[in-house]
Amino acid sequence: MAxxxxxRWYKVETGTDGKTVKVKTDRYGTGxxxxxxxxxxxxxEKSKSFPDGQxxxxxxxxxxxxxxxxxxxxxxxxxxxTTFRQYAEKWLATQGGDPNTRASTESQLRLxxxxxxxxxxxxxxxxxxxREWLAKLEENGxxxxxxxxxxxxxxxxxxxxxxxxxxxxxxxxxxxxxAPAVEQKRVMPWSVPxxxxxxxxxxxxxxxxxxxxxxxxxxxxxxxxxxxDALSFDDDVLHVVQQLKLSRSKPVFAPPKGGKxxxxxxxxxxxxxxxxxxxxxxxxxxxxxxxxxxxxxxxKSLVFTGPLGNHVWRTSLNEEAWKPALVAAGVIPEPKTKxxxxxxxxxxxxxxxxxxxxxxxxxxxENIKAVSEYLGxxxxxxxxxxxxxxxxSSRDRTRKAVAAVFEGAYxxxx
Numbered sequence: 293m294a295x296x297x298x299x300r301w302y303k304v305e306t307g308t309d310g311k312t313v314k315v316k317t318d319r320y321g322t323g324x325x326x327x328x329x330x331x332x333x334x335x336x337e338k339s340k341s342f343p344d345g346q347x348x349x350x351x352x353x354x355x356x357x358x359x360x361x362x363x364x365x366x367x368x369x370x371x372x373x374t375t376f377r378q379y380a381e382k383w384l385a386t387q388g389g390d391p392n393t394r395a396s397t398e399s400q401l402r403l404x405x406x407x408x409x410x411x412x413x414x415x416x417x418x419x420x421x422x423r424e425w426l427a428k429l430e431e432n433g434x435x436x437x438x439x440x441x442x443x444x445x446x447x448x449x450x451x452x453x454x455x456x457x458x459x460x461x462x463x464x465x466x467x468x469x470x471a472p473a474v475e476q477k478r479v480m481p482w483s484v485p486x487x488x489x490x491x492x493x494x495x496x497x498x499x500x501x502x503x504x505x506x507x508x509x510x511x512x513x514x515x516x517x518x519x520x521d522a523l524s525f526d527d528d529v530l531h532v533v534q535q536l537k538l539s540r541s542k543p544v545f546a547p548p549k550g551g552k553x554x555x556x557x558x559x560x561x562x563x564x565x566x567x568x569x570x571x572x573x574x575x576x577x578x579x580x581x582x583x584x585x586x587x588x589x590x591x592k593s594l595v596f597t598g599p600l601g602n603h604v605w606r607t608s609l610n611e612e613a614w615k616p617a618l619v620a621a622g623v624i625p626e627p628k629t630k631x632x633x634x635x636x637x638x639x640x641x642x643x644x645x646x647x648x649x650x651x652x653x654x655x656x657x658e659n660i661k662a663v664s665e666y667l668g669x670x671x672x673x674x675x676x677x678x679x680x681x682x683x684x685s686s687r688d689r690t691r692k693a694v695a696a697v698f699e700g701a702y703x704x705x706x
Contacts, residue, residue, distance in 0.1 A: 298326065325342070325343060371456075375410060375413055376449070380401055400442045435473075479650075493617035498604075504530075508556045566595065
């Protein structure tokens with residue numbers, strides 16, 4: 293058995309005759325009688341007290357400690373008393389990567405996890421506590437992808453706590469704990485007339501953005517960050533190596549999403565549109581930090597710039613140019629008054645051009661691996677999950693193959 297049991301009501305003394313006898317201590321009859329003591333893996337002594345009559349329970353507790361140590365599942369009792377919030381704040385401080393992502397994670401935990409499960413000691417977590425918390429989120433109207441992201445962040449905290457021996461098992465791993473449901477919506481790509489109607493309705497200095505989105509599949513940040521040296525007109529290639537994004541509300545240059553650099557075929561009409569654009573709106577050198585607001589300064593000759601000669605602000609582009617173009621093309625309704633804001637149009641943002649690009653490639657018979665590479669996805673499986681329903685050529689091949697078999701079987705009978 294790990295450690296030993298100390299009886300604080302009695303002590304053993306050696307009499308004059310050399311025999312040992314038990315005598316009462318000054319604590320006899322008061323407080324907890326038994327103290328189970330052992331040396332933890334970190335070399336420090338740990339203990340837990342038990343009342344009179346529970347020596348067997350103390351021995352059982354020590355035996356469990358010994359078994360956990362031998363299985364590598366030992367959890368320091370003092371660590372298990374650390375609350376979810378205390379540990380989450382320590383965990384957040386160690387997270388690197390994109391500062392925007394880190395700030396978003398901190399905000400979600402602070403607003404939606406700490407008020408409910410923040411004070412709970414890690415060692416006391418049970419699956420029911422996670423289920424109750426998720427039910428509370430839904431009751432408060434927090435559902436769908438946002439709720440799933442909040443849950444994923446809390447689960448990541450608990451997984452790290454398991455790795456750091458603050459608790460034995462992640463309660464989110466229980467079969468009865470289900471992540472918030474997300475309604476799976478099929479991507480419905482724009483029609484060709486809609487794409488060019490929106491293009492025609494944009495201010496002239498922004499129209500070639502549609503060509504890059506619909507003709508090369510770039511994300512909005514990648515379009516805003518396209519520099520002259522990314523265009524290889526001789527090779528008909530566009531090098532997607534950076535984006536323009538906000539980090540802590542400040543503009544920065546950064547690698548594309550996921551750090552995935554890629555080369556995309558540059559179709560002739562898109563190249564012509566870019567040449568014409570740069571003739572009327574010469575590129576401007578813009579200097580911004582790289583990666584984070586305090587990153588090293590880099591200078592890029594940007595293809596797209598605002599009316600005042602600086603980089604394009606995403607929010608201004610969306611509200612002052614993109615949404616009015618959506619109204620003009622009949623995609624969203626026009627506000628009834630000057631004070632009324634434009635309707636929410638998340639599914640009709642510039643990302644819709646990227647969906648259009650994918651649908652054109654798949655309809656043209658391009659393989660899913662190539663489409664995934666051009667879109668900058670992490671793996672073709674993701675591309676397939678999003679766009680599998682946009683592969684009519686596959687369905688046509690299936691119909692023709694099956695029809696050929698049946699027609700061949702029926703032919704001799706006729």
